[in-house]
Amino acid sequence: MSNLKSIAELQGALCLALENKNFPSEPKNLYEPISYILSLGGKRLRPVMVLMVADMYSCDISRVMPQAIGVEYFHNFTLLHDDIMDDAPLRRGMTTVHEKWNENIGILSGDALFVKAYQSLVVAESNHLPLLIDLFNQTALEVCEGQQYDMDFETQDRVDMDAYLKMIKYKTAVLLACSLKVGAIVSDASIEDQNHLYEFGIHTGLAFQLMDDLLDVYGDQKDFGKQIAGDILCNKKTCLYIRAYEVADAAQRKVLDHYFAHQDFDAEKKIAEVKNVYEILNVEAYCRNLMDEHYKTAMNHLSQLSVPQNRKSILTELVAMLMVRIH
Amino acid sequence: MSNLKSIAELQGALCLALENKNFPSEPKNLYEPISYILSLGGKRLRPVMVLMVADMYSCDISRVMPQAIGVEYFHNFTLLHDDIMDDAPLRRGMTTVHEKWNENIGILSGDALFVKAYQSLVVAESNHLPLLIDLFNQTALEVCEGQQYDMDFETQDRVDMDAYLKMIKYKTAVLLACSLKVGAIVSDASIEDQNHLYEFGIHTGLAFQLMDDLLDVYGDQKDFGKQIAGDILCNKKTCLYIRAYEVADAAQRKVLDHYFAHQDFDAEKKIAEVKNVYEILNVEAYCRNLMDEHYKTAMNHLSQLSVPQNRKSILTELVAMLMVRIH
Structure with a gap:
């Protein structure tokens, strides 16, 4: 080999x-x-x-x-x-x-x-x-x-x-x-391995995308390189927003509806108010948990591949490279 | 069969x-x-x-x-x-x-x-x-x-x-x-037949497209269903125009350049003047000849197919249907 x-x-x-x-x-x-x-x-x-x-x-x-x-x-x-x-x-x-x-x-x-x-x-x-x-x-x-x-x-x-x-x-x-x-x-590769690799890719991709949503609001601006909370500013319906809206009460929905209606708000005030709703509703933990679940599922599929453990390292390394900013 | x-x-x-x-x-x-x-x-x-x-x-x-x-x-x-x-x-x-x-x-x-x-x-x-x-x-x-x-x-x-x-x-x-x-x-079908059919399609397609250019200017409006000389009015570079420009002298090119510069001319006058140049330069006959050549080449490929003559009739019929308006 x-x-x-x-x-x-x-x-x-x-x-x-x-x-x-x-x-x-x-x-x-x-x-x-x-x-x-x-x-x-x-x-x-x-x-x-x-x-x-x-x-x-x-x-x-x-x-x-x-x-x-x-x-x-x-x-x-x-x-x-x-x-x-x-x-x-x-x-x-x-x-x-x-x-x-x-x-x-x-x-x-x-x-x-x-x-x-x-x-x-x-x-x-x-x-x-x-x-x-x-x-x-x-x-x-x-x-x-x-x-x-x-x-x-x-x-x-x-x-x-x-x-x-x-x-x-x-x-x-x-x-x-x-x-x-x-x-x-x-x-x-065997059909089983083909399918494990496919599922590994699906769940790595989902975890990566959820991480992207999280980093926008909770990431370190320097590492991330994008404007913090850019998704909030442009009213993007991310995992955080969707979870928040799902569990919000009428008053909280009103805040979200208000700030997601257009883009002409004072940026700092908008971010602070929306993040405040997110915090009360604990959406960061929810999304982080969802991300972790997909990460674990990915790793589980990787573990089932019928190749020697040391040959799987490159895929572990790849995931580490992708997820380094949050794990 | x-x-x-x-x-x-x-x-x-x-x-x-x-x-x-x-x-x-x-x-x-x-x-x-x-x-x-x-x-x-x-x-x-x-x-x-x-x-x-x-x-x-x-x-x-x-x-x-x-x-x-x-x-x-x-x-x-x-x-x-x-x-x-x-x-x-x-x-x-x-x-x-x-x-x-x-x-x-x-x-x-x-x-x-x-x-x-x-x-x-x-x-x-x-x-x-x-x-x-x-x-x-x-x-x-x-x-x-x-x-x-x-x-x-x-x-x-x-x-x-x-x-x-x-x-x-x-x-x-x-x-x-x-x-x-x-x-x-x-x-x-044999590779030879595959290739003859392909070439038959190429030359039928070319003949059809050249016919389309000809009919725009020389077709019977009732049969054709489009505005006569619509290509001239919208300055489309058809076979007729391209041939005309190729063989035109300086004065005739000036007429073509003039009328193909924009679309704001009196329609009847524009069509008459451009058709006049086409007529002097005999472009209809040239393009009709080009069309006929492709039609003949198509038929030649059809004749070489290794299927009984009577089974080729549907393709002859198809071409007849496509080219009926001018042949």
């Missing part, structure tokens, strides 16, 4: 493989935006997860590289379209494609990148194709559903916790889970 | 199969637009072509129905996104999705319909999967490229004939060709 590669080594290999991918020079307005968004970098978390799993099963990472790249292409396709839908001016500190070019180019280059994702995904042995394609299609559809729920929630008065958890599962967790399972399929 | 089914029979079978497809009820804003655009009807030309080919090879049409539906889903996905890009208010006489809902819903339901197309396409025997997927991916990418070229041409001063033919090939012809070849793959 080969030595396990480090996360940095896998990131390096992925980065190199991505750099060696060239897109046609024409039509320029279709392919330049694709090269541009791919060049913006990022942690390459999803494709690295594909490689990690292959390496865990001592499968040569070059065998899963096309799938790793396919997953990264897919993720960037969703970013292209999400940025249009969210009217986002910046992505990773750089101008978004629809701002730098225009919306039509953002839509169409997104579509083309989606096709490139499929093209890369299917560079596999034909016996793996049916599983890979079914998983990828299901994931892609759920990601669309997650984005739609997220947009729906913005204009909805009430969102219940189950609907919220389903939304973050579809919008974020399923692609992490898919990345791990794709690596397992190509590495010829 | 079974009797050949008529085009109407195939349309009926397809229609029934489409009606029996149900989308999830939630998220409503994702799936209702999909059901809506699919309910707008149309000739269902592309999926019917898939069925035709299967029937020609005496392959049960139920075996290719998932692929026929996949092709129709893909076509409607392109309509959803094209209508946003073209800012079109109407599609088949009805409000477009992005007008009836909004642009974000048009983008996202288009993405989801694209995934549904892949899901339906891969409901096939696994030995057909690699060919089907590669063909579909290549086609999808070319359709994106065609749409990009078309958008580029709008703001480009000059478009040469080769670039124009490539654009209409990618934007229209490749999906017709793909539909026929998909039918051939699932029917286990």
Whole structure:
């Protein structure tokens, strides 16, 4: 059995493989935006997860590289379209494609990148194709559903916790889970291991997203790098807000309704009042507990993988890296 | 060998199969637009072509129905996104999705319909999967490229004939060709037949698109149903315009440049002046000849199919139906 590669080594290999991918020079307005968004970098978390799993099963990472790249292409396709839908001016500190070019180019280059994702995904042995394609299609559809729920929630008065958890599962967790399972399929892991890795990805993704909600309000601004309580200021219906509304009495709901009706309040006063309701209702503990439950469930699935304990360390390390800010 | 089914029979079978497809009820804003655009009807030309080919090879049409539906889903996905890009208010006489809902819903339901197309396409025997997927991916990418070229041409001063033919090939012809070849793959037709059908589709598509350009200016308004010379009025760079500009002298180019600079001219005067240039330069005959060449090439590929002559009749009938207005 080969030595396990480090996360940095896998990131390096992925980065190199991505750099060696060239897109046609024409039509320029279709392919330049694709090269541009791919060049913006990022942690390459999803494709690295594909490689990690292959390496865990001592499968040569070059065998899963096309799938790793396919997953990264897919993720960037969703970013292209999400940025249009969210009217986002910046992505990773750089101008978004629809701002730098225009919306039509953002839509169409997104579509083309989606096709490139499929093209890369299917560079596999034909016996793996049916599983890979079914998983990828299901994931892609759920990601669309997650984005739609997220947009729906913005204009909805009430969102219940189950609907919220389903939304973050579809919008974020399923692609992490898919990345791990794709690596397992190509590495010829057992069906049981494939499913444990998928569930590990789902629950890690949920825990991560819940942590994100918590950090916005209770994180250390310096570490977190975002404006503290930005979610409160922009009236985002997070886990904290949803839990608070669920258990609030009439007077507390009135406070929440009042401050979540628009964005023109004095920021400090709004944050203080909303956090006060959160504190009375103990929502931080509730959400932290929910996060911990998903974290534990993830770890439980990891423990059931039929690979030697020392080969699982890279996934433990990954979770530690993701959750370091709160655990 | 079974009797050949008529085009109407195939349309009926397809229609029934489409009606029996149900989308999830939630998220409503994702799936209702999909059901809506699919309910707008149309000739269902592309999926019917898939069925035709299967029937020609005496392959049960139920075996290719998932692929026929996949092709129709893909076509409607392109309509959803094209209508946003073209800012079109109407599609088949009805409000477009992005007008009836909004642009974000048009983008996202288009993405989801694209995934549904892949899901339906891969409901096939696994030995057909690699060919089907590669063909579909290549086609999808070319359709994106065609749409990009078309958008580029709008703001480009000059478009040469080769670039124009490539654009209409990618934007229209490749999906017709793909539909026929998909039918051939699932029917286990020989590689030679698959390729002849593909080329038949390409050249039929090109001939059809050139006919469309010709009919706009030289068609009978009653039969054609569109405003005569609508392409001239909206400064569209058609085959006629491109040929005219290629062979025009300085004075004639000045006339074309003048009238294609904006849309605020007196319509009758503009049409008369541009048609006058077209007539002097004999562009109608040139484009008609180009169309005929592609029509003949298509027929030549059809003649080389290794199926009994009488089973090819449905494809001849299809072309006759498409080209009836000018041949």
